[in-house]
Amino acid sequence: MTRFDPLAHSPDDRLLDVVVIGAGQAGLSAAHHLLRSGLRSWDDVVVLDANDGPGGAWRHRWDSLTLGAAHGIHDLPGLPLGTPDPTEPASRVVARYYGAYEGAFELPVMRPVAVASVDQEPDGVFTVTARDGRRWRTRAVVNATGTWDSPYVPRYPGIASFIGRQLHTRDYTAATDFTGRRVLVVGGGTSAAQFVLELHRAGVDTVWSTRKAPHWTDRAFDQDWGRDVESAVTGRTVRGLAPLSVVAATGLPLSRPYVAAIESGRLISRGPLRRLTPTGAVLTGPGPDGHGVPSQGAADRLIDDDVRARVPALPGHPVPDGEDGWEVPIDVVLWATGFRASLGHLSPLHLREPGGGIVMETDGVTVPKRPGLFLVGYGASASTLGATRAGRRAARAAVRFVSRPAAEDAGDAKEDVSA
Known part of the structure; x- marks a missing residue:
């Protein structure tokens, strides 16, 4: 089969296996493992990134946040970051690293593509619609949009009257x-x-x-600490409760x-x-x-x-x-009051529970309410280390999902719609 050229074809006329939304740590990790499983760039998988260049949310960080001062920049699978100059702005280091990673593994990243909505048809197929009107049809979605676009500001009395x-x-x-x-x-x-x-x-x-x-x-921020944090956060997300803030889960060292x-x-x-x-x-x-x-x-x-x-x-x-x-x-x-998960484009899927969160499986990536939808960078995978692991889990789960018989997919979709 001839490789799909994203510039020569309309995305509307294809049914993809997986669309990955977001090209940060989690999205790139997921894309890498999807291709390693045998899925093909452009023909089976595309990655949609709202940014105009690589780096994910890191490309927007302030210059004084140097690599040495940044917390939690972890290696992507298959290509170590190495030992860059710790005095260089982290935004530049990560943008360069992610760009090299995309090139080394020929990841099918399309940018800038800002996703406006994701919907699911009765047959289980997802439609991903960009703000410019472009649409992609796909059997599975790995959502890796992180939190940067959803800053949280608490509502204190007098906030509107402050003149500074x-x-x-x-x-x-x-x-x-x-x-x-x-x-x-x-x-x-x-x-x-x-x-x-x-x-x-x-x-x-x-x-x-x-x-x-x-x-x-x-407490040392080691592997045991990481597992305990993931366990605490997962204990909430499996019940549909909103995830804890980062500091509530990790503390300040x-x-x-x-x-x-x-x-x-x-x-x-x-x-x-x-x-x-x-x-x-x-x-x-x-x-x-x-x-x-x-x-x-x-x-x-x-x-x-x-x-x-x-x-x-x-x-x-x-x-x-x-x-x-x-x-x-x-x-x-x-x-400096943190961020919330950037999931507004998923609102047509009606994922939120009364507890304010989304019910997740214990794997931390599968959304049981919507078969074929996988969230990375949400809950326990909000850290960069957690995001890398979650990207791998989501890719494997997505590959298992798209490999199932079509009749099984249709049955799940019908059951979900009737519920």
């Missing part, structure tokens, strides 16, 4: 953008901690707020740089954000004089009187009228 700048992690470019302004960093994850330290190094007056005590942990920053008084949460005012933020941790240090969780053992003396008193004033809180003037709010 508000931005999310995905909008961050450089600490020097905030010179001369006081920045409130909201969030308890790794990105929040990194922002606090980077802003401090740039001389930016910074206040860190976490909803509860930071989830510091002494009490590594040497973080310990030094805590002991210097720089990396100290000033407690929960109660509300925003037009020009400030009301926090409940600084106490009546703006100097209080609330619990730092497992890091409390590091905080003695000397450390407390290094923590600066916040400017501002107690909140009047008996409300518990300290109002500190703020120029910028940086919401």
Whole structure:
């Protein structure tokens, strides 16, 4: 058979075996294993990527996030990353690595293709529709869209009346953008901690707020840790509950740089954000004089009187009228509050459960409600290490699915529609 040329044929006139949506860590891993199973590029499998170049979400990260500072860049199957310069921006390293990977294995990546919707016909065939109207018909879908396009910002009182700048992690470019302004960093994850330290190094007056005590942990992030995290997250997804946030599942490592920053008084949460005012933020941790240090969780053992003396008193004033809180003037709010799975294009499939999540099989990739649909980068596979393994599992499951007799596929689809 002549190889399918994506530029010379309309995608509407073909029935593919598998469409992979997303070309990040999970999508590339899945595509690699699909081709290793014997499926053919373009004839049987295509990968649709919304970006205009390789790198997945990494290509959008800020330049100051160097390879040495980034957490969790793992090898793709069959081509090790090697040992690039740790001072080079991670965005460049990963974009170059992913591009080389696509070329080395001749992966059938089409870009830019932003998927608008995925639907399933009564016969079980999926229709994948792009925003520009192009359509692909396929027997199976591996969805690997990650989270970057779904930033989460919690709804705090006063958020609409705050007159300063508000931005999310995905909008961050450089600490020097905030010179001369006081920045409130909201969030308890790794990105929040990194922002606090980077802003401090740039001389930016910074206040860190976490909803509860930071989830510091002494546990080594090894294979046993990874299995325990996956088990905890899978225990929720099999029940249709929304996955835990990354920090809730993993914690923050009490590594040497973080310990030094805590002991210097720089990396100290000033407690929960109660509300925003037009020009400030009301926090409940600084106490009546703006100097209080609330619990730092497992890091409390590091905080003695000397450390407390290094923590600066916040400017501002107690909140009047008996409300518990300290109002500190703020120029910028940086919401380092995480992401949600980017699954809006799957809404026609009605996957969500009352618990807010999607019921998954124990393999972490199979969606029992929709035979032929496999999710990677969701739940336990949201990390890059988990995504690589999930890509392999999803590819194998998809190959098993498309290898089944057609009558069995039709029976599953009919049962699903009747349900």
